[in-house]
Structure formats: structure tokens, C-alpha cells
Amino acid sequence: MSAYALASLLHEGKAKRVHATDRPDLVAVEFKDDATAFNALKKAQLSGKGWHNCQISALLFEQLASQDIPTHYRGLAEAEHGGNWMLVRPVRIIPIEVVIRNRAAGSLCRQMPIHAGTPLEPPLLDLYYKDDGLGDPLLTEARLERLALLTAEERADVERLAREVNTALVKVFDRVGLILVDFKIELGYTADGQLVVADEISPDTCRLWDRAVEDVNERILDKDRFRQDLGGVVEAYGQVLKRLQGVCPEPLIYR
Numbered sequence: 001m002s003a004y005a006l007a008s009l010l011h012e013g014k015a016k017r018v019h020a021t022d023r024p025d026l027v028a029v030e031f032k033d034d035a036t037a038f039n040a041l042k043k044a045q046l047s048g049k050g051w052h053n054c055q056i057s058a059l060l061f062e063q064l065a066s067q068d069i070p071t072h073y074r075g076l077a078e079a080e081h082g083g084n085w086m087l088v089r090p091v092r093i094i095p096i097e098v099v100i101r102n103r104a105a106g107s108l109c110r111q112m113p114i115h116a117g118t119p120l121e122p123p124l125l126d127l128y129y130k131d132d133g134l135g136d137p138l139l140t141e142a143r144l145e146r147l148a149l150l151t152a153e154e155r156a157d158v159e160r161l162a163r164e165v166n167t168a169l170v171k172v173f174d175r176v177g178l179i180l181v182d183f184k185i186e187l188g189y190t191a192d193g194q195l196v197v198a199d200e201i202s203p204d205t206c207r208l209w210d211r212a213v214e215d216v217n218e219r220i221l222d223k224d225r226f227r228q229d230l231g232g233v234v235e236a237y238g239q240v241l242k243r244l245q246g247v248c249p250e251p252l253i254y255r
């Protein structure tokens, strides 16, 4: 018997559903096979995507925890649930997407005169307002202040934590021959006021390039395969998982 029982659906997003459990300190996240891009203008069902993203996120959250970086992750659900369920602590998500870029790609190259792949040292940190209706706009200092979502101290904490996440992730991906080009994370506060990394960390939210591959399309092992119609999306996510499994312990099953 599990230590928890699933309860009502709390929230359904583009890639995940969040369910309550019978315990106030635990919610269950179900990773879906729905793929969306360009603010959901492009949509598809990719069988196995949810499973891969759940497993990859679990391994990465555990890597962060091993570096004393706090996350919402508590463990995977038992295998009988299908492998795309994760148990996490409930958090109040800050409606800001934090993007860290180690190399130029994506929107940065559309908005600035910079070639894809250009190393960015120190890594560039961009904040976006999390609002699909508005298209997740890039925040300026003044707009961030006007929104008053964070105090100056909270913002400094968010940026410090995001940079720590970047350092830890760059290291783990480097060990498996992958370049972490950029990624987006979401952060939130637990009931006791702790700032933690939440949401997911997966090839849906990271750009990952195979270091050993020269070809600019072949090297892509992330959602850009879907965005650019390159095919082999879930296969690429499978590559990422397989490599991480080679250096990470088996993920925890929450019981």
C-alpha cells in the first residue's frame, strides 16, 4: 500500500497535470505526452515523451539535491503508475521563468546580433514573465520592479539559486558528453518559506547538444527537434536519459 492516495486534479498545464494527494505536504505531478511549441501554436502527441521527461527530471532533481540545492522533488511514484508520475512538495510558484544561457541560441539569436553557439561567459540570465496570454515577455529591471513579484532580496536569492543550478547541471551534462546550451527553470516557495527549484528539468526545458557531433541539426537532443521538425524527438530524449542513467543512481521511489 502506498503512503499516499491520489486526490483531485489541481491544475493542468501544457505538459503536466498536478494532482492533490490525501496528504497536505505532497502533490503528484503527471508528465503528459503533449508537445507544444511557439506558445502552443504547434502541437503534437509524442508517445513516451512524458515518461522520458519524468525520469530525466527525477535524475536531475536528485543530482541537484546531492549538491545541496533545494528542490520540490520527493521521489518517483511506484512503477505500477506507469513511470510518468512524480511526488513533489507543494509550492507557490513565482510567475517568472528564469533562463540561463551558456551559449547563444533560440530567442537570443533572433533578438540580438549573435551567432548560435557563441559561448556566453559569464552565463546570461534572463527573466521572463510567466503568462501564456502575453507570450511570456522578457522582463526589464523597471518592469520587474513595477510587477512587484519579488523583493530585491528574494530576487537576489532566485538568481543565486538559478546560477547554482546551472553550475551543477553543466557539470552533470558535461560528464555525459552533452553541452547545456541554455535552460529554463521555475522556482517557488514551500509552505515553510523555503525557495526551491520546481516544475521540471528535461529536454523540453533545456537545450542540449551532443559534444561529439559537428552537424548543427544532428547534435540537437532537445525540444528544438520538435520546434524545427527534425524528427526523432523521443529518441533524442531517450539518448539523454540513457547517458544520465550511466552516471546517476537509480531514482528514488517514494513510498
Ligand code: UDP
Pocket (backbone or CB within 6 Å): 097, 099, 105, 106, 107, 108, 136, 182, 183, 184, 204, 205, 206, 207, 223
Ligand atoms: N524555455 C522553456 N519554456 C519557455 C521558454 C523557453 O522551457 O516557455 C526554454 C527553452 O527550451 C530553452 C531556453 O528556455 O532551453 C531558452 O529559450 P529561448 O528564450 O531561446 O526561447 P525559444 O527559442 O525556445 O523560443
